[in-house]
Amino acid sequence: MDSTLASIADRVRAAAADQTPLRIRGGGTKDFHGLALHGEVLDTRGLSGIVSYEPSELVVTVRAGTPLAELxxxxxxxxxxxxxxxxxFARGPEDAATVGGMVAAGLSGPARASVGAVRDYLLxxxxxxxxxxxxxxxxxxxxNVAGYDVSRLMAGAWGTLGLxxxxxxxxxxxxxxxxxxxFECNQADALRKLHAWGGQPLPLNASCWVQDGSAGAGTxxxxxxxxxxxxxxxxxxxxxxRMDNATVAPDWAAxxxxxxxxxxxxxxxxGHALWRLSVPATAPVLALPDGAQPLVEWHGALRWVQAPESVGEELRKAAQAVGGSASVFIASSACASSASGGFDHASRAVGQIHARLRQSFDPAGIFNPGRMERGG
Structure with missing residues (x-):
């Protein structure tokens, strides 16, 4: 164990003994999401560097504080x-996102529906x-796994199970x-096209349907x-x-x-929050509150909605009606330095499983307490 890791371990040991909450933080680029950010900051950026990389084997091992851009x-x-x-989600001039934060958040971009999520690439x-x-x-x-694949539990755990x-x-x-x-089309036609293409051997990678403003059917x-x-x-x-690749690449990045x-x-x-509605890709156009025009990704499986938090129950019912869920991704009051999103556990049983896992990995409850409580 090197000196940086040993120092962090000593701090975790002391925090557990004193019941001192610790806020695990890499670059802090995702601080806007989650219900609570409190506790002493435990910075992971000292744990940086690529440990091993075998291009011919398609495997890389990297320390958690390594800048994601560097990798x-x-x-x-x-x-x-x-x-x-x-x-x-690096909003400033310096891209501070880390590999550990990428795994802890478990968030994937436009290609997720076609290639899989972070956890699918976690060895x-x-x-x-x-x-x-x-x-x-x-x-x-x-x-390499005999039994339950514990490593994949860390994807999307937001640091609540360990550092x-x-x-x-x-x-x-x-x-x-x-x-x-x-394609110029409305949302219903876009979903019909995506559903039809999904049943064909096409190299689909990503999709986005959006209506900017109130004019036009959408694109x-x-x-x-x-x-x-x-x-x-x-x-x-x-x-x-067909669009020019160089011209459209910044739009996919955006x-x-x-x-x-x-x-x-x-x-x-x-007063508007950013809501994340996760639904089956085959779900039709959802009955949303007046004026809520979604941005649709993942071939129909991800619907972003901007609406007041007061309509949360209506949004949840609309998502649940087609077998999905809805949660606040960025609260109306959120800014880059204040966490205010919320998580939506699918059921009480799932919430109980989360609680038991946390008790097993972090019995003193020192890591990111409150971060993954249900909210929104």
Whole structure:
């Protein structure tokens, strides 16, 4: 155990003995999400650096405090990537997002519906639990688990189960071909197109339907990635208007980072929160409160809505009616330095499982207390 890790372990051990809450923090780029940010800050950025990288094996092991941009640059230099496109949410001039924060948040970008989520590429983790014990789960190959895959529990746990110190990830080659098609259509037609294409052998990678302002029916953007022949054949059969890759790339990045004009419009709507509705991809147009026009991603499975928190029950009922759920992603009062989002547990049983896991990993309850309570 190196000196940085030993110092962190000593601090965790002391906090557990004194019942002192600790707020685990890397770059802090996702501080806007979650119900509470309190406790002494425990900075992970000292745990930085790529431990091992085997491009031919498609595996990288990296310390949790490593800047995410640094890892992505190294991968790109070898023609590889994190295919789930993790958002950085770096609002300032410096991109402070870390690899540990990426895993802890468990958030994926536009390609998630086609390529999988963060947890699907998580091979193994090393972490400090609430007793300051250094534990290792998983490894550096896909078939390394006998029994329950504990490492994947860390994706989306928001640091409540332990402090990640080292992470092993599966990476993939950058697709040899890419194209974006644009279709002018309303939301219902967009969903029908996406549902139809989903049943065909097409190299679908990402999609986004959006209506900017009140004029026009809306626009559906579909990104294709894969073999050159497959992408070219899909462009010929799907129709639409093919866009220039260099021109549209910043728009896909803005979709991932939630900086599109649709997201920015929330600043002009005082009292509006950003809601995240997770539904089956085959769900129809939802019955939403008046004036709530969604932005649709993940081939229909993710619907972003801007609306007051007072209509939360209405949004939850609309999502639950089609087998989904709704939660506040950014509260109306949230800013870059105040956490105010909320989590929506699917059932009381799921909440009880969460509580038992936390009791096992962090019996003193010192890690990010309150962060994942149900809210919104």
């Amino acid at each position: 992505e640059a190294v991968l790109a230099g070898n023609g590889q990537c994190l295919p789930f496109e993790p958002p950085h 193994g983790v090393t972490l400090l639990n609430g007793r300051a014990e250094l534990l290792t789960f998983g490894g550096q190959v896909m078939k 990640l110190t080292e992470i092993s990830l599966k990476v993939l080659p950058i697709a040899p071909a890419e194209a974006t098609l644009r 559906l953007y579909v990104r294709l990635r894969g073999a050159v022949a497959a992408v070219e054949a899909a462009c010929r059969t799907m129709g639409g208007t 979709c991932r980072e939630q900086t599109l004009p649709w997201f920015a419009a929330r600043a002009t709507q005082p």
